[in-house]
Amino acid sequence: MSAGSTDKPASEYRLPTNVKPSHYDLTVRTDLDSSVFDGVVKINLDVKMPTSKIVLNSNGLKLDKAYVRSDASKDALVASDYSVDEKDKRVTFTFPTTFNAGSKLELKIGFTGELDDGMVGYYRSSYEKDGQKKYYSLTQFEAVDARRAFPCWDEPALKATFDITLVSKVDTVSISNSAAISEETFSANKESHLALKEAFPSLDGQWKITKFQTTPIMSTYLVAFANGPFEYIESTVKLPISNKTVPLRVYATADLIHQAQFALDVKAKVLPLYEQIFDVPYPLPKLDTLVASAMENWGLITGRTNSFLLDPKKADMAGKKRVIVVQSHEVAHMWFGNITTMEWWDYLYLNEGFATLMGEVITIGKVFPEFKANSEFIDDHLNRALALDAKLSSHPIEVSCPNADSIGQIFDALSYSKAASVLRMLSAYVGEDKFLKGVSIYLKNHMYGNSVTNDLWKGISESTGLDIPKLMDNWINKMGFPVVTVTETSNGIKVRQDRFLETGIAQSKDNETLWCVIPLSILTVDSNGKPTVDRTAILDTREKEFPLDASKPFKINAGTNGVYCVLYTSKRLSKIATEVAKPNSVFSLEDRMGLINDSFSLSKAALMKLSSALTLVDAMQQEEEYLVWNGIAGNLGGVAAVWRDNAEVYDLLNEFRRSLFGPIVKKLGYEYSASDSPDTTQLRTCAIGMCAVAEDMTVVNELKSRFDHYMKTGDDSRIPADLQRTIYRVAVKHGGRDEYNAVKAIFEKPPTPTARIAAMFVFNSRQTQDDELLKETFNVTLRGARDQDVIYFFRGLGINHKSKMMLVDFFKQNYDELCRRFQNTFMLKYFVEDAFGNLSTEKDLQDTIEYFKDKDVTRYEMSLNQTLDGIRARIAYLKHSTSDIETWLKEWKKKNSSAL
Known part of the structure; x- marks a missing residue:
């Protein structure tokens, strides 16, 4: 595998520090009709060392002449020469004089760029109105793409303040980091507009000028602006530390704005809480959210439709949680990253x-x-x-x-x-x-x-x-994390730390790290049978002993706060399984979740038997918490994916999954109520989904009948929002062309963003088994999907057992086009993971290594190496655990045959 150039020291990738910016006066004109933008930037610079050269970042822009005014001279100097470094995205301007240290400069540069669909820099996005494609523009600058929108010092430490002016068509809306302080239609007779007319000779009464308040000092990657036919909803919130009332808005296109209220409400709840927790005032005069892209820009958060929109009457629980999580996460950035x-x-x-x-x-x-x-x-x-x-x-x-x-x-x-x-x-x-x-x-x-x-x-x-x-x-x-091995002694326990790998305990040079402090949080039981936790217990050496009464239940990493796995003896794990099965177990919800995840991770690494993990799960049939069942579902799904090619094991695993989740479906049914707790709602969804995947035909037939009703009548009232994805999946897997087309139509014209995502995950062949439909889906992946949606297609096609090898071939056949199309984004690494991440044979491994050996993998080398490690781990997992899982499942079936 060929990597890019790494022979230069890290400092050579950074800009020179002979001058530093302190303020930008940025004017950008956006022409959505022509998909172009142009502008002028004036940058105040402090000269730190004598120089006649000014080096800054620029990428893909056509630059006009550069002029400098010095505090030592009123005359503007034009650059006598400039050069462009395409590799490092820099431009160097040379001036006919040397600027002295301590002097102050104003650098002025005009620029022009294209509004393309590349999802980085200043770009355009589209939506449909009355059957026609319409455009709006927005920014996505993290990590190094502000330089695509205007020449700048595009490094996080080179902060400055910004005065931003946006020139746009009068029938559009312009927004930026700060609040607008003025907006007026252009007039050639207005003295204050003369400079704009000089910069943009074609201005007339069709254009307007929006000026924004000066920003706080900030990094370029957080600068943001957008222009388009946006509408908004708004509210205000009183902040507890600054005591100011801050307006909050969510902007979207007219077809979507009615689904933005929930995101606005979440923002109003979390913003005051952050100010109170951090005791640091929120410094900007407003906080907007624009439904597009995905970025924590200061004062102007952006996020995708499924992150910020939902119809309260049709929203599933997962959709609500996503809006809450994303909005809250991005507001946190207003302090962490922005201040x-x-x-x-x-x-x-x-x-x-x-x-x-x-x-x-x-x-x-x-x-x-x-x-x-x-x-x-x-x-x-x-x-x-x-x-x-x-x-x-x-x-x-x-x-x-x-x-x-x-x-x-x-x-x-x-x-x-x-x-x-x-x-x-x-x-x-x-x-x-x-x-x-x-x-x-x-x-x-x-x-x-x-x-x-x-x-x-x-x-x-x-x-x-x-x-x-x-x-x-x-x-x-240090990379990695420890596995804490617990052995019992006459007086208590001895614990030992080693680096954990998915293929076992690391050996020799890979096991040199000692985590100086591992908080053990040892849970024991007191004389009254109540759990108590010693949070002072730490492991700060390779091995250490701790006194406790091992005749009673105990557990390391109480609350599952520690970033490590715990390996018990098989005898102790059996005792833990017995305790877990009790309705009033001393082990908390978090403890039970951690036990499940650890047991499957350790079995994958051959540090314990996979059958022991399955025994633990089998003991938890009376569990009532959704999050425990969600962990069980995820881990069993991972095991099923590894053994998908072993028909006997896979069928037995499906029987086991049906035995676990079937009773929950019978208990909770298919109907959702507003009075249901979040736990009940999510557990119902999880159980029905698992039964459908595991081919429980009672569940499958019920879900098919609901989609059949929709196809016949157009009435989707029998498809609860929480079951959309599962019902669509069942319809496509167990149906034919008609069901496929029906789900594809939902993808193309969805009633809500969540319905679109649900349909896309299924339509993209997560379950499709028909070869012709698969070929059609691959064609849509390359030719019909928006750039931001291609990853969903890769993910679904990679998960589908029928199409995963077809996806590998598809990636190889279209590699050059994918590289060109996504060269400016992070997407290639995800395509590699999804295309090759589900392979599990030695031949697959060698073929993958061979394919990439002559590729320039610079932009996804980490992901490729992680993917190769994953294939190796699955090969090893199959080798050391196939006999064990097969034996356990057969014995389980024999023992439970009367109940199946």
Whole structure:
């Protein structure tokens, strides 16, 4: 495999520091009819070292002459020469004089660009109105794409303030980071418009000028503006620290705006809470949300339709939770990332890990306690993080990102989910109040500035009195995580830490890391039979002993806050299974979730038998919590995917799944009620979905009849929102051309964003078995899907057993086109993961290695290596556990034959 150039030191990918920007005066004119934009930027610069050269970032723009005015001279100097570095996306202007250190300059550059569909920089997006395609424009600058919209110093540490003026057609709406302070139609007779006429000679009365308030000092990747036929809904909120009333809006196109109220309500609930928790005022005069793209721009959040829109009358529980999570996550960024910004992309987790923990756990736990956010985090983030971090090809949370290609690769489960998991572990160990106090200190010490990891540790050290770097450095700077092995002694237990890999305990050089502090949180039972947790117990050496009464139930990692797996002896696991089965078990919801996830991870690594994990699950048939059943469903689904080619094992697994989830369907039925708790609603959906996947024909026939009714009558009242995806899937899998076309029609003209996503996941052949329909879907993937939707097609086609090898061939045949089409986005790494991530034979592995050996994998090298590790792990899993799972399932069936 061929990688890009890595022979330059990291510093050479950074801009020179001879001059630094302090303020931008940016004017951009947008012509949606012609799909072009042009503009002028004036940048105030502080000269730090004598220079005649000014180097800044620009990518894909046509630049006019550059002029400089110095505080030492009133005359403007035009650049005598300029050069373009296409590889590093820079332009160098050379001037006929040397500017002295300490002087101040104003650099002026005109520029022109195209509004394309590339989803980065300043680009266009489309929607349909009265059967015609209409366009609007918006920005997506993270991580290094502000330079596509205007020449700038496009690095997070080179902050400045911004005055933004947008010139647009009078029948459109313009929005930006700050509030608009004036908006007027252009007039050639108005003195204040003369400079605009000079910059844009074609201006006339069809254009208007919108000026926005000066922003706080901020990084270029957070600058945002948009133009189009937007409508909005609004409310206001009183903030507790600043005592100001802030207007809140959600913008969308006219066809969607009626579904934006819920997102607006969520924003109104979480914004005041963040200000109160951090004791840091929200600094901007407003907070808008635009339904498009996906970015935490300061004052102007953007997000996709399925992230911010729902019809309250037709919304499923998953859709509601997604809106809550995404809106809350993005509002958290107004502090983490926007007020205080990472110094460089090596520290991305300071933005994303915190926004994940704050936005998806702590805040939601306070505002929407019914969703049990702290518990759900275990499946949504902790398990996801450990799955990726269990590979040799993992990377540390804090990871070197010298160039743009490396930056794009770290927007992954480690920067988001593992970072949030480690921070959650720290919060549980020191106490949430002290943790949040330390975070507040950190934010206050770095207001409007940039930070690195140690800045955060200083804040939390101050609030706790603990040596936080000693506690945390290895969790942040070392890849991987430990497995804590528990053996019982005459006086208690002995625990040992080793690096865990999905193929077993790491050996020799890969097992050198000692996590200096592993919070063990040992749960034991007191004399009254009540659980008690020792949160002071830590493992800070390779091995350590702890006294306890092993004749009673105990568990390591109580609450499942620790970022590690726990390996018990098979005898102890049997005792745990007995305790778990009790209706009043001492093990909490989070404990039970952690036990399930650990048992399957450890069995995959051959550190315990897969049959032991299945025995644990079989003991939990009286479980009532949705989140436990969701974990069971996910883990059994993963096992079924590995053994999909083994018909006997797969059929037995389906019988086992039907035995677990069938009784829940019988108990809860198919009808949803507004009086149902979130747990009941989600458990019903989960159980019906699992029975459908496992070919429970009673369930399948019920769901088919509901879709048949819809096809005959057009009435979808028998398709509850929470069952849309499952019913569509059953219809396509067990139907033919008519059902396929019906779901495709929903995808093309959906009643709601959630219906579109549900239809797309199914129409894209997640279940389609017909070869002709599969070919049609592959054609739609390449020719009919929007760029942002192609990933859904890859994901569905990769999961479908029938089409997964076809997807590999499709990727290879269209590789060059995919590279060209998505060259400016992060998407290639996801295509690699989805196309090759479900393979499981030695031939598949060697074919994949051979295919990529002559490719330039620079932009997705991490993902490719992780995918290859995943194939290796599945090969090993099949080898060491096929006999075990087959034997256990046969014995289980024999034992339960009378009940089946």
